[in-house]
Amino acid sequence: MTSTFSRREFLVTGISAGAGLTIAMQLGCSPAGPSGPVTTPFVPNAFLKVSTDGSVTVVCGFSEMGQGVLTAVPQLVAEELDVEWSKVSVEQSPAGEAYFNPAFGIQGTGGSSMVRGSWTQLREAGAKARAMLVTAAAARWGVSIDECRTEAGNVMRRGSRDRLSYGDLAEEAASLPVPETVTLKDPADFLILGKAVPRLDVPDKVTGKAGFGIDVQVPGMLVAVVARCPVFGGKAARWDEAAALAVPGVRHVVTITSGVAVVADGYWAARKGRDALAVQWDEGSNAAQSSARISAELASLVRRKGIEVRREGAGSAAQAGTTVEAVYEVPFLAHACMEPMNATAHVEADHVTFWGPIQFQSDPGGAFGGGAREMAARIGGVSTDQVTVHTTMLGGGFGRRFFLDFAAEALECSKATGTPVKVVWSREDDVQHDFYRPASMAWFRGTVADGTPVSWVNRVACPAILPGPPGGLDDSSVEGLANFPYRIPNVLVEGHNPALGVPTGFWRSVGSSQNAFFSECFIDELAAAAGKDPFEFRRDLLDNAPRHKRVLETAAERAGWGTPLPEGRARGIAVAESFGSYVAQVAEVSMNDGVPRVHRVVVAIDCGPIVNPDIIAAQMESGVVFGLTAALYGKIAIEGGRAVQANFDTYQMLRVQEMPVVEVHIVPSTDAQGGVGEPGTPPIAPAVVNAIAALTGERIRRLPIVS
Numbered sequence: 156m157t158s159t160f161s162r163r164e165f166l167v168t169g170i171s172a173g174a175g176l177t178i179a180m181q182l183g184c185s186p187a188g189p190s191g192p193v194t195t196p197f198v199p200n201a202f203l204k205v206s207t208d209g210s211v212t213v214v215c216g217f218s219e220m221g222q223g224v225l226t227a228v229p230q231l232v233a234e235e236l237d238v239e240w241s242k243v244s245v246e247q248s249p250a251g252e253a254y255f256n257p258a259f260g261i262q263g264t265g266g267s268s269m270v271r272g273s274w275t276q277l278r279e280a281g282a283k284a285r286a287m288l289v290t291a292a293a294a295r296w297g298v299s300i301d302e303c304r305t306e307a308g309n310v311m312r313r314g315s316r317d318r319l320s321y322g323d324l325a326e327e328a329a330s331l332p333v334p335e336t337v338t339l340k341d342p343a344d345f346l347i348l349g350k351a352v353p354r355l356d357v358p359d360k361v362t363g364k365a366g367f368g369i370d371v372q373v374p375g376m377l378v379a380v381v382a383r384c385p386v387f388g389g390k391a392a393r394w395d396e397a398a399a400l401a402v403p404g405v406r407h408v409v410t411i412t413s414g415v416a417v418v419a420d421g422y423w424a425a426r427k428g429r430d431a432l433a434v435q436w437d438e439g440s441n442a443a444q445s446s447a448r449i450s451a452e453l454a455s456l457v458r459r460k461g462i463e464v465r466r467e468g469a470g471s472a473a474q475a476g477t478t479v480e481a482v483y484e485v486p487f488l489a490h491a492c493m494e495p496m497n498a499t500a501h502v503e504a505d506h507v508t509f510w511g512p513i514q515f516q517s518d519p520g521g522a523f524g525g526g527a528r529e530m531a532a533r534i535g536g537v538s539t540d541q542v543t544v545h546t547t548m549l550g551g552g553f554g555r556r557f558f559l560d561f562a563a564e565a566l567e568c569s570k571a572t573g574t575p576v577k578v579v580w581s582r583e584d585d586v587q588h589d590f591y592r593p594a595s596m597a598w599f600r601g602t603v604a605d606g607t608p609v610s611w612v613n614r615v616a617c618p619a620i621l622p623g624p625p626g627g628l629d630d631s632s633v634e635g636l637a638n639f640p641y642r643i644p645n646v647l648v649e650g651h652n653p654a655l656g657v658p659t660g661f662w663r664s665v666g667s668s669q670n671a672f673f674s675e676c677f678i679d680e681l682a683a684a685a686g687k688d689p690f691e692f693r694r695d696l697l698d699n700a701p702r703h704k705r706v707l708e709t710a711a712e713r714a715g716w717g718t719p720l721p722e723g724r725a726r727g728i729a730v731a732e733s734f735g736s737y738v739a740q741v742a743e744v745s746m747n748d749g750v751p752r753v754h755r756v757v758v759a760i761d762c763g764p765i766v767n768p769d770i771i772a773a774q775m776e777s778g779v780v781f782g783l784t785a786a787l788y789g790k791i792a793i794e795g796g797r798a799v800q801a802n803f804d805t806y807q808m809l810r811v812q813e814m815p816v817v818e819v820h821i822v823p824s825t826d827a828q829g830g831v832g833e834p835g836t837p838p839i840a841p842a843v844v845n846a847i848a849a850l851t852g853e854r855i856r857r858l859p860i861v862s
Contacts, residue, residue, distance in 0.1 A: 196326045199329075205325045207322045212244050218513065220549035221777070228269070232277050234345055236285050240353075250543075257272040261523060263518070265514055267735070267832040270828060288321055295324075295327065348764075349767075368548075369550070376575040378418070381415070385436070385797040386795065389439040391435075392434075392437040394432040399429070405428040406418050406572070407572050411567040415434060446794065450484065456653060458598065462651070464636075470645060471600075475602075475604055479677075480598075480599065486859070487591040487592060488592040490555035491585070494551060495581065498578055510547060512548065512549035513526075515558075527559055530559055530566065534570060587798040589658070591660065593620065598614045607695070607696075608641070614650065615649075617633075617666070618657070628652055636673070641693070656796070663832075664778075664782075665733075670837075672786075676856070689728055709820055726846055727843060728740070729841035735828060736830055737762075737829070742839065755818070758820065760831070760835070761822040762821075762831050763826050775835040788808070847860070
């Protein structure tokens with residue numbers, strides 16, 4: 156591809172070439188190949204390969220969805236291996252126990268867990284390989300390993316000019332035993348970790364070489380489009396199979412678990428075939444469900460005693476002082492990944508091959524119901540050893556691709572037709588058949604006396620994502636509420652998990668996304684009742700939460716808290732911990748005909764020891780965009796048991812001209828490590844709403860802001 160291509164020529168060339176690639180390959184960016192033959196004899200563990208030309212391939216067991224794991228994983232390995240970054244490439248792993256996420260015991264990507272779960276595991280993989288290479292060099296020279304050191308992919312002999320490259324030593328190292336223990340580097344000696352090294356996935360994404368799920372092309376592949384009942388829980392009653400089969404290109408009409416699939420030579424034929432089905436639906440028991448009914452049920456629940464998750468002091472007992480009550484509410488939200496759901500499968504008699512943009516590859520223990528490998532084995536009627544899973548890049552995940560309904564559709568269609576099948580969802584399919592962030596409501600009653608809060612009572616009603624323990628709550632529904640950080644002597648927090656008939660799932664930052672909005676807005680209300688500055692009020696209550704306090708102070712200082720702003724602007728502040736990281740944000744906001752304009756967002760994050768500051772900054776910026784979109788516009792309304800919104804005309808995204816300036820400040824920290832993919836989202840909604848309250852005197856308690 157050169158700069159002489161016009162846009163039209165580029166598109167025509169891509170289309171004529173199939174606009175795709177066969178994904179029976181590894182993903183990632185590799186350095187230029189050598190002129191002579193190269194072998195890769197040294198594979199000391201599942202995460203690392205060293206070739207005879209000195210190049211290093213790191214194998215990544217996590218899914219790349221824009222958050223940077225195809226760079227962060229190699230950084231962890233390469234640092235301890237002591238190799239030049241220019242010699243490092245990365246490839247996607249297969250599904251297998253070796254790549255289980257240490258944080259969860261499954262092979263899955265989520266919960267901002269990659270770095271904090273694998274920090275030690277991956278560094279040890281690199282360090283053990285380096286020790287073996289040093290041992291091989293020492294043996295060749297006939298010296299002690301103490302006389303050897305490593306530097307930039309070479310073993311050096313101390314006190315001499317002797318050096319051997321890792322490529323020279325690869326075959327000898329391969330014959331050595333893997334050491335059981337190794338000493339890891341002191342962080343003061345890091346050359347790659349903590350540095351903004353170039354991302355390995357970016358070049359292939361820029362040139363179009365990167366393979367996403369929707370790009371997969373397999374010989375003999377057909378394409379399926381599925382008709383699903385628009386009412387959650389409903390099913391197909393009757394349809395016109397003959398009319399669909401009469402559409403040119405349509406090969407099969409297949410009944411599957413989620414509905415009726417039309418399988419054709421290509422997407423458009425399958426789409427037209429689905430239209431021709433004219434399905435009549437049995438809408439089931441949820442056909443009367445609506446947002447109004449849901450809101451009324453949540454409102455009733457938050458006024459009734461729930462399951463207790465926190466009690467301190469006198470709990471809910473009345474206290475002398477000024478009492479404030481408030482009810483906050485948020486709607487269901489879709490994930491709206493830019494790449495709609497898709498998957499490709501080939502179910503054969505003795506083997507199943509799966510290709511797809513998934514966050515969940517394997518869970519043999521069934522803690523989360525099984526991953527793609529277990530699902531493929533179950534549907535295909537084979538053992539997991541007879542399943543091959545190819546994880547492609549993901550055009551956004553946000554928790555949606557942890558749920559594998561779209562993967563099951565491809566597997567069932569392939570099994571029924573005996574051919575490879577790719578299932579492709581439209582944008583409307585994607586928005587209206589999601590696993591949504593739960594609609595949720597929170598009631599608060601707080602009392603302040605002598606300028607400080609003396610009681611905090613909170614009750615939340617939120618559908619469960621995963622079942623809680625018997626008699627308990629799904630933890631995600633109260634995260635950030637059960638452990639809010641402020642020093643208040645009398646506290647009671649309770650919750651309800653109602654079943655509302657709408658599918659729910661993990662959404663970026665999960666329960667913290669709405670609970671930070673609830674609690675950080677209410678703490679602002681208490682600050683106002685106490686006659687205190689919101690920043691000072693928070694800081695005075697964080698003596699027992701030093702990491703919250705550090706990021707709060709950093710964000711306020713860098714934002715110029717308390718300094719004059721242009722007329723018609725105000726600042727709001729919020730702080731939240733989620734997934735082990737602490738994030739504070741200050742939003743600078745103006746209003747135009749009742750519509751907010753966010754001009755600037757200052758972010759401070761403490762995530763403990765860092766891997767790549769550029770990735771952290773990018774994830775904070777991304778979290779702001781994601782959360783701001785939801786705060787301003789995000790809403791899935793339910794009418795007649797179905798989602799009202801269908802595409803970006805009704806489920807609006809933040810536009811580029813609305814994007815605020817985002818400044819990210821990483822607070823140096825040696826405290827426990829946290830994640831960065833999700834913690835940037837929770838503070839933005841309350842920061843914006845608190846700014847609007849400071850500017851207008853009006854308190855917004857229901858999202859979205861722009862209805």
